[in-house]
Amino acid sequence: MKxxxxxxxxxxxxxxxxxxxxxxxxxxxxxxRVAEAVAGDPAGCAALTVTGLAELTGTSEATVVRTARLxxxxxxxxxxxALAGLAAHQQSGRAPAVTADIAVDDPIADVVTKLAYDxxxxxxxxxxxxxxVQLGAAVAAAATARRIDIYGxxxxxxxxxxxxxxxxxxxxxxxxxxxxxxxxxxxxQLRSGDVAIAITHSGSTGDVIExxxxxxxxxxxxVAITGRPDGPVSQYADHVLTTSTARESELRPAAMSSxxxxxxxxxxxxIGVAQRTYETAAPALSASYEALxxxxxxxxx
Amino acid sequence: MKxxxxxxxxxxxxxxxxxxxxxxxxxxxxxxRVAEAVAGDPAGCAALTVTGLAELTGTSEATVVRTARLxxxxxxxxxxxALAGLAAHQQSGRAPAVTADIAVDDPIADVVTKLAYDxxxxxxxxxxxxxxVQLGAAVAAAATARRIDIYGxxxxxxxxxxxxxxxxxxxxxxxxxxxxxxxxxxxxQLRSGDVAIAITHSGSTGDVIExxxxxxxxxxxxVAITGRPDGPVSQYADHVLTTSTARESELRPAAMSSxxxxxxxxxxxxIGVAQRTYETAAPALSASYEALxxxxxxxxx
DNA sequence: GTCACATTTGAAAGATATTTTCACCGACGA
DNA sequence: TCGTCGGTGAAAATATCTTTCAAATGTGAC
Numbered sequence: 001m002k003x004x005x006x007x008x009x010x011x012x013x014x015x016x017x018x019x020x021x022x023x024x025x026x027x028x029x030x031x032x033r034v035a036e037a038v039a040g041d042p043a044g045c046a047a048l049t050v051t052g053l054a055e056l057t058g059t060s061e062a063t064v065v066r067t068a069r070l071x072x073x074x075x076x077x078x079x080x081x082a083l084a085g086l087a088a089h090q091q092s093g094r095a096p097a098v099t100a101d102i103a104v105d106d107p108i109a110d111v112v113t114k115l116a117y118d119x120x121x122x123x124x125x126x127x128x129x130x131x132x133v134q135l136g137a138a139v140a141a142a143a144t145a146r147r148i149d150i151y152g153x154x155x156x157x158x159x160x161x162x163x164x165x166x167x168x169x170x171x172x173x174x175x176x177x178x179x180x181x182x183x184x185x186x187x188x189q190l191r192s193g194d195v196a197i198a199i200t201h202s203g204s205t206g207d208v209i210e211x212x213x214x215x216x217x218x219x220x221x222x223v224a225i226t227g228r229p230d231g232p233v234s235q236y237a238d239h240v241l242t243t244s245t246a247r248e249s250e251l252r253p254a255a256m257s258s259x260x261x262x263x264x265x266x267x268x269x270x271i272g273v274a275q276r277t278y279e280t281a282a283p284a285l286s287a288s289y290e291a292l293x294x295x296x297x298x299x300x301x
Numbered sequence: 302m303k304x305x306x307x308x309x310x311x312x313x314x315x316x317x318x319x320x321x322x323x324x325x326x327x328x329x330x331x332x333x334r335v336a337e338a339v340a341g342d343p344a345g346c347a348a349l350t351v352t353g354l355a356e357l358t359g360t361s362e363a364t365v366v367r368t369a370r371l372x373x374x375x376x377x378x379x380x381x382x383a384l385a386g387l388a389a390h391q392q393s394g395r396a397p398a399v400t401a402d403i404a405v406d407d408p409i410a411d412v413v414t415k416l417a418y419d420x421x422x423x424x425x426x427x428x429x430x431x432x433x434v435q436l437g438a439a440v441a442a443a444a445t446a447r448r449i450d451i452y453g454x455x456x457x458x459x460x461x462x463x464x465x466x467x468x469x470x471x472x473x474x475x476x477x478x479x480x481x482x483x484x485x486x487x488x489x490q491l492r493s494g495d496v497a498i499a500i501t502h503s504g505s506t507g508d509v510i511e512x513x514x515x516x517x518x519x520x521x522x523x524v525a526i527t528g529r530p531d532g533p534v535s536q537y538a539d540h541v542l543t544t545s546t547a548r549e550s551e552l553r554p555a556a557m558s559s560x561x562x563x564x565x566x567x568x569x570x571x572i573g574v575a576q577r578t579y580e581t582a583a584p585a586l587s588a589s590y591e592a593l594x595x596x597x598x599x600x601x602x
Numbered sequence: 603g604t605c606a607c608a609t610t611t612g613a614a615a616g617a618t619a620t621t622t623t624c625a626c627c628g629a630c631g632a
Numbered sequence: 633t634c635g636t637c638g639g640t641g642a643a644a645a646t647a648t649c650t651t652t653c654a655a656a657t658g659t660g661a662c
Contacts, residue, residue: 028610046382050649060612065650076649077619081347081385088386102572104579108440109433111576112569116428119565120421127417132410139409155466158459162560165456256568259463263564264420267557268413271403275412278405329639351620361641366621377620378648 016042016071016086018125021245023070026230030059034067038079043087050076102252118246119260125244126261130268138197138239139272141221142167145195148174149215151183151208152199159225159262160199166270170281180207187214194220199266201243201258203231212236225265227258241265317343317372317387324371331360335368339380344388351377420561426545427562431569439498439540440573442522443468446496449475450516452484452509453500460526460563461500467571471582481508488515495521500567502544502559504532513537526566528559542566 020039024032034057038045045053050061053076057064068079102114142148148167152160160176167174177183190196196215200208203226216222216236224237227245234240243265246257274281321340325333335358339346346354351362354377358365369380403415443449449468453461461477468475478484491497497516501509504527517523517537525538528546535541544562575582 030611049647051647054612061649062612062651063610066611081382084382084385085388104576106576108437108569108573111572112428112431112433112436115568115572116424116565119568120424123417123421123424127413130413132413135413136409155463158463158466162456162459165459166557252572256467260564263561264417267416267420268409271412271416272409275405275407331640350618352618355641362620363622363641364639367640 016082018129018244018246019071022129022227022229022242024245025228027067027070030057030063031067031070033057034059034064035071038067038071038083042083046080046083046087048080115252118252118257122244122246122257122260123264125246126264129242129244130265131240131242134239134241135265135268135272138195138223138241138269139276141195141223141239142172142197142269143273143276144193145221146173146193147190148172148195148197149183149186149190149211149220150174150176150197150199151180151211152176153178153180153205153207155259156199156201156205156208156262159259159266160197162263163197163266163270167273170274170277172273172277177211180210183207183211184214187211187220188218190215190218190220192219192221194218195223196220197223197225198233198237199225199262200231200233201227201245201262203228203233205233209233209236225262227261241269317383320372328368328371331358331364332368332371334358335360335365336372339368339372339384343384347381347384347388419558423545423558423561424565427565430543430545431566432541432543435540435542436566436569436573439496439524439542439570440577442524442540443473443496443498443570444574444577445494446522447474447494448491449473449496449498450484450487450491450512450521451475451477451498451500452481452512453477454479454481454506454508456560457500457502457506457509457563460560460567461498463564464498464567464571468574471575471578473574473578478512481511484508484512485515488512488521489519491516491519491521493520493522495519496524497521498524498526499534499538500526500563501532501534502528502546502563504529504534506534510534510537526563528562542570 017039020035024035027035034053037053037057045056048056050064054061054064065076068076071079073079073082102111106114148164150160150164152158157176157178161178164174164176175186177186187196194215196212198208198212203224209232212222212224212233213236216238221239222237223239223241224233225241225243226233227243229240229242243258243261246261318340321336325336328336335354338354338358349357351365355362355365366377369377372380374380374383403412407415449465451461451465453459458477458479462479465475465477476487478487488497495516497513499509499513504525510533513523513525513534514537517539522540523538524540524542525534526542526544527534528544530541530543544559544566546559546562
């Protein structure tokens with residue numbers, strides 16, 4: 001019997017907790033209970049049969065299987081196998097880590113430590129969860145694009161600008177649109193061979209989806225960078241790059257960790273493009289570096 | 302009568318190959334074939350069912366189960382689970398090459414790994430090098446400031462905008478200036494009790510130093526976020542927050558890692574301020590969150 | 603409020619995988 | 633040559649996983 005390709009992703013290697021967080025919003029209540037149990041105690045769950053896990057979480061076998069499917073495995077058996085791997089993994093060598101949330105009365109030194117740790121975690125999760133095939137496809141499209149339009153609002157807007165800035169530096173024609181109306185207006189100009197990139201953590205930001213839809217309809221290659229790969233934005237995306245969703249707290253809104261994740265994805269995209277256009281990118285990079293040097297005050301040391 | 306009783310040990314941890322060798326002499330020919338296959342390719346075998354492994358080794362299911370028993374497991378299922386763990390284990394074992402620079406011909410997967418690793422490193426360095434006393438002072442000033450002006454150009458401009466966005470969200474009056482001329486013009490308005498923050502990696506960006514100097518002269522509390530604490534910008538800064546300077550390569554310009562570092566500093570600053578103004582910050586945060594929720598397209602699942 | 607409709611859920615049937623049983627096979631010694 | 637015995641796999645028995653389907657629950661329209 002042939003293996004079946006499933007919904008959204010290949011079996012996750014190590015970043016299972018991250019995946020659970022990413023997918024949690026699209027889960028039903030019962031499935032969330034299962035996912036939570038799995039993420040909370042991988043080793044323990046690996047020792048359980050479907051029935052066992054169903055009883056533990058107060059749900060049914062069917063729900064457990066559904067959850068396994070949603071997480072990207074063909075069935076519970078495979079999830080369990082992955083879980084066993086994960087368990088062995090974390091048992092072998094993990095630092096205790098700074099798991100605590102940032103509290104209102106944390107001294108400033110703790111804030112620095114915890115925040116740095118959280119961001120590191122976010123980076124690791126993102127890297128682990130990033131689909132390199134999709135990324136490669138996006139890179140290929142961007143490297144040869146006639147022009148690249150980038151959509152993002154709010155915090156994601158800054159990420160978009162960052163990407164645009166860098167792409168411009170290596171001689172590509174990239175533009176980050178901040179005004180949704182203008183974005184749509186410009187999207188109409190796109191055609192096959194152009195690339196449109198939408199950045200939205202929630203995956204359902206109308207202001208970003210709309211221009212992407214237009215670009216998609218016009219035949220441009222569309223890329224979505226989102227934390228919700230199952231969100232509406234993916235409908236109009238040829239390639240979906242998933243950012244990781246870190247746990248958030250009151251003091252540390254989701255926007256903060258999603259930004260870290262988005263920036264990593266965007267950087268990878270950029271470097272991939274720079275590699276492919278090395279002939280032109282390298283001189284362009286040093287040229288812009290030179291140009292900047294003269295903007296500094298002459299005496300710097 | 303039982304067919305066999307569990308030889309000598311509980312589920313083997315990792316030294317499976319060794320166990321196979323030890324027990325090999327006491328095995329029958331068929332069992333040896335199975336054991337050999339298992340020891341030779343744990344990962345591959347973990348993917349097989351009893352029937353599959355039986356076929357692969359040219360034996361029967363019964364023999365496979367007997368072998369599993371001899372190795373100390375209750376049955377094949379458990380051997381398989383252990384095998385999966387082992388596979389994950391040895392796969393993670395090889396994680397070198399990360400230290401290498403990103404090269405032009407690196408496959409995209411390596412780019413992701415290296416980049417994530419580099420950024421994690423940058424975060425760790427930044428956190429370690431950050432002066433919490435200076436940070437605390439900057440936080441205290443910002444939390445009670447009448448208004449906060451932020452200066453940054455180029456890549457640093459985005460960091461500044463990020464900070465301004467967040468401070469605005471918790472009800473503070475913050476503005477990120479992008480135009481150097483306007484920045485200076487506005488800096489003249491500052492006075493004691495106000496805060497000016499300059500962000501520059503090189504520490505010698507004239508366009509950023511100038512407004513900070515003006516703010517400094519007007520009596521505002523000035524903060525510099527820079528990778529060169531000995532640079533000209535520090536001259537006019539009451540508090541200097543140092544960002545780390547990661548090694549850069551041709552494909553990965555300094556701007557990229559300095560951005561990561563700057564963002565961490567800025568986030569710490571923000572959270573510190575949010576802590577100090579928690580009474581007003583908390584409601585403001587949830588309010589802006591609520592407002593945003595309605596901008597999304599209704600159906601997201 | 604009430605109805606119609608979609609979604610979520612678990613019980614049980616159905617399919618697979620694992621374990622056990624048992625009869626056959628071939629080797630060895632009398 | 634015959635009988636005994638460990639080794640072996642086919643097939644039955646069991647456990648486990650997957651699918652189906654109808655009830656329960658939620659949701660939006662009127």
